[in-house]
Amino acid sequence: MVKVTVCGAAGGIGQPLSLLLKLNPQVSELSLFDVVNANGVAADLSHICSPAKVTGYQPSSKEDRDTIQKALVNSDLVVIPAGVPRKPGMTRADLFNINASIIRDIVGSIGKACPNAAILIISNPVNSTVPIAAEVLKKLGVFNPKKLFGVTTLDSVRAETFLGELIKETPTSLKGQISVIGGHSGDTIVPLVHATASVAKKVSGLSKSQYNEFIHRVQFGGDEVVKAKNGAGSATLSMAYAGYRFAEKVIGSLNGQSESSSEIPDSSYIYLAGVPNGKELSQKYLKNSEFFSVPVILEKGQIKAFVNPFDKLNVTSEESKLVDIALGGLQNSIDQGTTFVTGSKL
Numbered sequence: 001m002v003k004v005t006v007c008g009a010a011g012g013i014g015q016p017l018s019l020l021l022k023l024n025p026q027v028s029e030l031s032l033f034d035v036v037n038a039n040g041v042a043a044d045l046s047h048i049c050s051p052a053k054v055t056g057y058q059p060s061s062k063e064d065r066d067t068i069q070k071a072l073v074n075s076d077l078v079v080i081p082a083g084v085p086r087k088p089g090m091t092r093a094d095l096f097n098i099n100a101s102i103i104r105d106i107v108g109s110i111g112k113a114c115p116n117a118a119i120l121i122i123s124n125p126v127n128s129t130v131p132i133a134a135e136v137l138k139k140l141g142v143f144n145p146k147k148l149f150g151v152t153t154l155d156s157v158r159a160e161t162f163l164g165e166l167i168k169e170t171p172t173s174l175k176g177q178i179s180v181i182g183g184h185s186g187d188t189i190v191p192l193v194h195a196t197a198s199v200a201k202k203v204s205g206l207s208k209s210q211y212n213e214f215i216h217r218v219q220f221g222g223d224e225v226v227k228a229k230n231g232a233g234s235a236t237l238s239m240a241y242a243g244y245r246f247a248e249k250v251i252g253s254l255n256g257q258s259e260s261s262s263e264i265p266d267s268s269y270i271y272l273a274g275v276p277n278g279k280e281l282s283q284k285y286l287k288n289s290e291f292f293s294v295p296v297i298l299e300k301g302q303i304k305a306f307v308n309p310f311d312k313l314n315v316t317s318e319e320s321k322l323v324d325i326a327l328g329g330l331q332n333s334i335d336q337g338t339t340f341v342t343g344s345k346l
């Protein structure tokens with residue numbers, strides 16, 4: 001049985017994500033932390049007739065650092081959708097000023113209260129918040145790169161949906177057949193759709209402009225939602241689904257389940273340099289980038305291996321060019337995250 005803590009549980013993503021976690025019979029304890037309304041959300045979810053025991057944790061003041069420790073202790077998995085979302089006209093990078101310190105402080109508490117937990121970071125800009133988390137954990141001497149995950153699943157979910165519409169396939173049939181790698185922002189997002197012969201054949205039937213529009217729509221899908229919500233935030237429900245899809249995989253692996261080996265597993269933005277064969281991948285194909293999203297194979301709540309896209313997913317020359325563009329954009333975001341922690345007191 002698994003204890004899961006959600007930090008930012010009362011937010012637009014946090015509430016539906018917590019609902020989905022509450023419905024998972026493998027979750028025995030669901031701990032909901034937020035600076036507002038955590039107790040209300042916990043009371044509400046606690047009436048659902050599933051096994052997870054739900055508890056809310058809300059700090060009494062800005063100085064209260066004990067409540068989060070109580071929420072986190074003994075967690076096997078911590079999911080973090082805390083922080084501010086975009087408004088129209090903003091990029092994800094514009095969220096850095098507020099969200100960087102929120103992630104630094106939450107991950108600092110994780111490093112002290114439950115250093116062995118798997119950590120899933122949803123808060124944007126993911127390209128920087130994951131490097132922040134890595135640096136905080138390194139400073140505390142408890143960094144396990146196999147257990148730190150930037151959640152990029154929404155990019156895969158979008159790719160499956162949008163490609164399904166174009167090639168007239170049900171999107172569910174594309175899960176595990178296509179992949180998205182890179183980062184989680186604009187042109188750092190790289191969809192790969194030639195991994196299987198059957199999907200590649202259908203993609204080859206698309207016109208050049210249809211293919212380009214598909215790539216653009218996956219890369220900038222977040223903007224569509226921000227625009228439609230018109231100031232009321234960004235993707236929350238699709239993100240809760242995507243975040244749960246990845247969390248469910250971690251929970252399953254904690255309980256000894258393994259995924260189907262015939263499917264490409266979902267990707268996650270990870271510290272490549274710290275996982276088996278990651279350095280080699282980075283040196284050979286990724287200009288030494290330390291962080292990158294790749295399909296990850298899990299075991300016992302941590303990364304056992306990744307699927308090397310360049311060996312296994314039939315990356316085309318066009319897709320390779322997208323990877324180069326992505327690497328250009330990623331490095332600054334990684335450096336920004338790392339430098340932020342170097343200058344911070346934990």
Ligand SMILES: NC(=O)C1=CN([C@@H]2O[C@H](COP(=O)(O)OP(=O)(O)OC[C@H]3O[C@@H](n4cnc5c(N)ncnc54)[C@H](O)[C@@H]3O)[C@@H](O)[C@H]2O)C=CC1
Pocket residue numbers: 007008009010011012013014033034035036081082083084085086095099102106121122123124125126151152153154155184233234235236239
């Ligand atoms: N990785 C991804 O694919 C996606 C990431 N996001 C990001 O997720 C984040 C959350 O988005 P929403 O849920 O829409 O925002 P929201 O504003 O609805 O909810 C955020 C929650 O975080 C809480 N919070 C703020 N500071 C906190 C702290 N120090 N400790 C604990 N909780 C704290 C707030 O009280 C609020 O309940 C944003 O940064 C957004 O950009 C959004 C969609 C997709």
Ligand SMILES: O=C([O-])CC(=O)C(=O)O
Pocket residue numbers: 085086092124154221222223225226234235
């Ligand atoms: O676009 C945003 O700001 C939220 C997000 O990350 C997404 O929807 O992919």
